[in-house]
Amino acid sequence: MQNFVTDETSLYQQLFDEMFDRFNLSAKVVAKQAGVSEVLISRFRKGKADLGTRKFLALLGAVPIEAREWYLSQLLGAKPGVSLQKLVSAASAVERVEIINLIAYSFLEDRKITGTSELISSAV
Numbered sequence: 133m134q135n136f137v138t139d140e141t142s143l144y145q146q147l148f149d150e151m152f153d154r155f156n157l158s159a160k161v162v163a164k165q166a167g168v169s170e171v172l173i174s175r176f177r178k179g180k181a182d183l184g185t186r187k188f189l190a191l192l193g194a195v196p197i198e199a200r201e202w203y204l205s206q207l208l209g210a211k212p213g214v215s216l217q218k219l220v221s222a223a224s225a226v227e228r229v230e231i232i233n234l235i236a237y238s239f240l241e242d243r244k245i246t247g248t249s250e251l252i253s254s255a256v
Contacts, residue, residue, distance in 0.1 A: 142179070144239070147206050148191075149177040155199040165194035185239075208235075 152159065159177075163170040168187050175181035183191070192200055204216050220231060 144207055145176060145179050145182075147203055150206075151195065151199050151203045152177065154202065155196065157195060157199060162191060162194045166190040207238075 151157065152162075159170050159173045163173050166187070167190060168183075172181060172183070172187070173191065176183055192203070195203075201216065208216065220228060223231065
């Protein structure tokens with residue numbers, strides 16, 4: 133499946149939607165485990181709503197590890213089968229700070245592109 137970013141959806145939202153389809157995830161189950169509403173997941177997947185950092189991380193934590201690793205590898209451009217957890221664990225402290233900054237910057241850029249003025253206060 134070819135990924136493309138529309139004006140309404142950002143890459144991380146589109147990949148999130150694809151992850152649900154690819155791994156046959158139930159929004160009802162993930163919503164319950166993450167403590168967020170099923171409607172919010174649906175709106176996020178369609179690019180009609182954004183999530184705060186806390187809810188987004190809760191959702192990622194509620195999906196199976198294979199789905200989470202696929203999602204992060206697609207988002208960060210890593211090769212499938214490469215464990216991002218192992219790569220980050222092996223990185224130096226300086227490299228880990230750079231990784232966190234790159235992830236935070238990508239979310240901020242997505243917000244600028246979509247016109248959302250809300251900032252991720254904990255990421256900056």
